Amino acid sequence: MNLEKLKDKSILLFGKSRAFSSDEFQSQIKFHKISIETKFDENVKVVIDGRMMTPYEQNKSYELYKNNKELEFVSIDIFEKELAKYIDENTLLMSLKLSHNKQRLKSFIQNTMLSDEFFLKLIKMYSWIKEDFFENDDNRDVSAAFISRFYENIERNHNVQYATTGFVHLVSQTNDQQLLKAIYMLEPLKYHLKIKMAIALKCETNMQELLFKEKEPKILEALSLNKNLNANFVTEFLKDETLGINVARNIELSENIFKLCKNYKFALALNETLTFKMQEELFNLNDDEVCYALSSNHCIDEKILKKLFQSTNEKIKSSIYENKATPVEILELAYKNNQNYAEIAKNENTPIEILYQLQLDSKYERSVKTNATFGRHIQQENIGWQV
Secondary structure (H helix, E strand, C coil): CCHHHHCCCEEEEECECCCCCHHHHHHHHHHCCCEEECCCCCCEEEEEECECCCHHHHHHHHHHHHHCCCCEEEEHHHHHHHHHHCCCHHHHHHHHHHHCCHHHHHHHHCCCCCCHHHHHHHHHHCCCCCCCCCCCHHHHHHHHHHHHHHCCCHHHCHHHHHCCHHHHHHHHHCCCHHHHHHHHCCHHHHHCHHHHHHHHHHCCHHHHHHHHCCCCHHHHHHHHCCCCCCHHHHHHHCCCHHHHHHHHHHCCCCHHHHHHCHHHHHHHHCCCCCCHHHHHHHHCCCCHHHHHHHHHCCCCCHHHHHHHCCCCCHHHHHHHHHCCCCCHHHHHHHCCCHHHHHHHCCCCCCCHHHHHHHCCCHHHHHHHHCCHHHHHHHHHHCCCCCC
16 A cells, blocks of 8 residues: 555545544545545545445445456555554644644544554643543543553453543553553543552652652552562661561562561561572571461472471461472372361362362362362363362
8 A cells, every 4th residue: 555656546435434533534635635536437546445334335345346456445444554654743743732622632542543652642732621531521532542552452341441440450461661651640640549559569760759759658558569669769668667568578689678678577588589598598597487488488499498398387387288389299298188188279289189189078179179270270171160
């Protein structure tokens, strides 16, 4: 498809445009010096099958396709994608800024043929008139365009584009810091603390600074759970017990941060980024509570876990039997004692043969059937059980 070749020529459009509004489509066509016809004549070089074609138009398009081999037939999606390539973004942004034409701006925001990068520039220009995402028709349309553009598998959950939860899902789905910042900068976000908290869990340095300055306790708590928390905030958060525990348990550990967090040894022992050296140092404290936390850590090193297994503390033993990091040989040994059944029924690393046996006992049936490993096995084997 080459628009340059259509200069001073005609196209025949059946139906309507899709990504571009009707007026904008006409404007773009005019810019390229192309004429739009509603009836076929010798000047027509391309036939466009648009959306909402009538039965008559569908029949006519098929007739032309069958009898006019020299004609080019193009779908509206392909044609509009080609039109979008020729848009001068800077010129358009200036035009929109000077005209204050909100409806034209909205039509471009809803245009799926434009790049994500350009969309985010357009969204900055939109005025929400101090109302919420879905409080008026224009805001609703713009919010829906935003969510549907970035939401993963929107076709499976298309109604989410008309709900505030759509923005929450977007944040949970993405690691794109540019997108997270764009959501944070949306004016209606001031009404939605939960979305800010979701952003705080995933954002990196620059965004963390913006959120920290808000001094909102719930946002600070969410930031303290961010595994990539900037080192500048670690010392500050460690002054508060609740925030300090969150940091020690969740942050990506370095040697320096590990040392800073030593006042929260139990929480540190639960951190899944502990190196072997760090795990060994915590184990050597000979503190039952710290060892219990280590025994619950899903990323515990097997050597440390086997040392923990020598403990006479039944609480630690039970935790080991429930930990999916526990080697199969330990779980098989645990199966010889029915007092351990409740823990190994939950463990995803328990051999499937043992799970089959445990599910026969009503006391452990529910635990087995909610065990992810057992569920996957049933699905793969297509046995037909209801898990």
